[in-house]
Amino acid sequence: MLVGLVSMSAASASDVEVLHWWTAGGEAAALNVLKEDLQGQGINWNDMPVAGGGGESAMTVLRARVTSGNAPTAVQMLGFDILDWAGQGALADLNAVAAKEGWDEVVPQALQAFAKHDGKWVSAPVNVHSTNWVWANKSVLDANGIDVPATWEEFEAALAKLSEAGVTPIAHGGQPWQDATVFDAIAMSTGGPEFYKAAFVDLDEEALGSDTMVEAFRRMEVIRANVDDNFSGRDWNLATAMVANGEAAFQLMGDWAKGEFLNAGLVPGSDFLCFRFPGTQDQVTFNADQFALFDQGGDVSAEQAALASAILSPSFQSAFNVVKGSAPARTDVSDEAFDVCGKQAIADLANAASTGNLYGSMAHGHAAPASVKNAMYDVITAHFNGVFDAETAAAELVDAVSIAK
Numbered sequence: 001m002l003v004g005l006v007s008m009s010a011a012s013a014s015d016v017e018v019l020h021w022w023t024a025g026g027e028a029a030a031l032n033v034l035k036e037d038l039q040g041q042g043i044n045w046n047d048m049p050v051a052g053g054g055g056e057s058a059m060t061v062l063r064a065r066v067t068s069g070n071a072p073t074a075v076q077m078l079g080f081d082i083l084d085w086a087g088q089g090a091l092a093d094l095n096a097v098a099a100k101e102g103w104d105e106v107v108p109q110a111l112q113a114f115a116k117h118d119g120k121w122v123s124a125p126v127n128v129h130s131t132n133w134v135w136a137n138k139s140v141l142d143a144n145g146i147d148v149p150a151t152w153e154e155f156e157a158a159l160a161k162l163s164e165a166g167v168t169p170i171a172h173g174g175q176p177w178q179d180a181t182v183f184d185a186i187a188m189s190t191g192g193p194e195f196y197k198a199a200f201v202d203l204d205e206e207a208l209g210s211d212t213m214v215e216a217f218r219r220m221e222v223i224r225a226n227v228d229d230n231f232s233g234r235d236w237n238l239a240t241a242m243v244a245n246g247e248a249a250f251q252l253m254g255d256w257a258k259g260e261f262l263n264a265g266l267v268p269g270s271d272f273l274c275f276r277f278p279g280t281q282d283q284v285t286f287n288a289d290q291f292a293l294f295d296q297g298g299d300v301s302a303e304q305a306a307l308a309s310a311i312l313s314p315s316f317q318s319a320f321n322v323v324k325g326s327a328p329a330r331t332d333v334s335d336e337a338f339d340v341c342g343k344q345a346i347a348d349l350a351n352a353a354s355t356g357n358l359y360g361s362m363a364h365g366h367a368a369p370a371s372v373k374n375a376m377y378d379v380i381t382a383h384f385n386g387v388f389d390a391e392t393a394a395a396e397l398v399d400a401v402s403i404a405k
Contacts, residue, residue: 014303017046018291019065020076021058024237026259030324037310043303048072053236054177054364055081066090071294074307077123079114079365080373082292086117092293092300094121097308106330107312110358111288114366123290124311125329127321128349131254131287131361132185132280135240135261136273140167140249148275152189152219155278159226162249169226171248173234176377179384180363182223182252183216189279190216193357196285200362203372203405209398217383217390223252224384232385244272252277254287254364258325258341267339274341276348284352287364288329375404 016038022031035045050058055078062075071090085091098104098121107115111125136148141158144165149155162169172178188196191212198207207213228248231239240260242248251257261272268274276283291311293304300308310316317328322337327345335346352358360366365373379400383393 015044015046016073016303016307017048018074019048019050019058019062019072021050021052021055023049023051024260026263029263030259030320033320033323034310037316038307041306043306073304074291074293077290077292078287080369081365082114082123082290083117085292086122090294091122092295092304094293094300094308097305101309101312103312106332108331108353111329115290123292124308126289126291126311127324127326127329129254129256129287129326130284130345131181131364132188132277132285133253133255134275134277135243135251135253135257137243137246137249138271138273140246148273149278151278156222163226168228168248169250170223171239171242171251172227172231173236173239174232176381177363178236179381180377181254183220183380184285184361184363185252185277185280186219187216188283188285189277190219193283193359196359200367203368203401205398208401209394213394214390217393220384221390255325255345259323268341283357283359284348285359285361287361287366371404372401375400
């Protein structure tokens with residue numbers, strides 16, 4: 001029977017080729033929800049995974065494919081990367097699909113800013129990830145008498161207590177995008193939202209080189225002192241596994257980490273905890289995974305339209321984000337199916353959006369263009385690895401951004 005089904009599928013199904021970097025266990029499980037949705041419509045999913053949690057490797061592969069005249073059907077993208085490709089005229093016009101299904105009314109404006117170019121929908125948002133989360137092994141915290149820290153000072157005290165007990169306080173992967181993810185949260189906590197916007201969105205030199213930025217780098221040094229010696233080059237999901245396995249207490253990572261805990265059979269609230277980075281409880285820094293659909297001759301193909309429609313359907317938005325750990329990209333999706341961390345994510349997102357506390361993540365390409373983001377990466381990672389002290393790092397950040405602009 002299986003042979004018959006495969007033969008029938010090959011004979012009758014159309015194809016979509018999808019380039020993405022969702023290769024970790026929890027991510028792959030979430031992506032299967034979309035694959036199965038399309039297969040139910042008779043559309044084959046040709047998978048093109050490119051490993052690398054920040055998507056840099058995938059973007060390199062994409063440039064090569066487009067240069068050779070062989071763009072994929074759809075590509076997972078973030079933030080300014082979408083706008084860059086749209087500006088080159090490479091993306092399909094999804095306005096007909098969007099109008100038919102009312103995307104303008106249900107997708108938050110902060111996401112539309114990256115999903116639309118010159119009034120045209122060019123990508124379909126899959127989710128809203130927030131990046132200022134901390135994940136913790138509850139048993140490790142309980143064994144060491146540590147409550148969820150609400151301030152930087154409480155967090156620093158918890159790190160010291162864990163270190164004295166011989167426990168690795170923080171699981172971290174030494175890759176530039178991971179270093180920047182941590183710095184994102186620290187900068188928001190240190191200076192607050194007005195400082196964050198001035199430095200990372202407005203690229204104000206005074207903010208970039210300020211005493212507040214120096215203090216943010218000093219706090220990064222505290223983080224560096226509390227990771228294990230083997231952090232360099234570690235993938236983010238392996239750091240998550242350290243927390244899941246009780247080898248470390250905390251991980252500072254976006255909410256895609258939750259998918260790894262769930263994939264390991266752990267229960268939020270009982271086995272692991274989720275909370276906002278201390279000092280950022282009112283803010284949400286976000287990135288939004290989107291699938292940009294590439295122009296394939298001027299018209300949106302039936303397969304592309306089906307893919308875009310499936311991505312933003314309420315049923316898929318709920319099913320996918322329950323597994324992925326993120327919040328839906330639509331504001332009208334019920335939180336009923338979500339666990340305690342998912343319900344908090346949805347509530348935090350709604351609150352941040354309504355109070356002006358929703359900010360695009362610098363580390364994930366939603367605050368400034370890629371050239372600036374990469375320049376910041378270089379300085380943040382150099383500092384994290386001891387090349388610069390805090391004062392020098394702030395000064396280098398000013399210069400790097402000035403050149404990148």
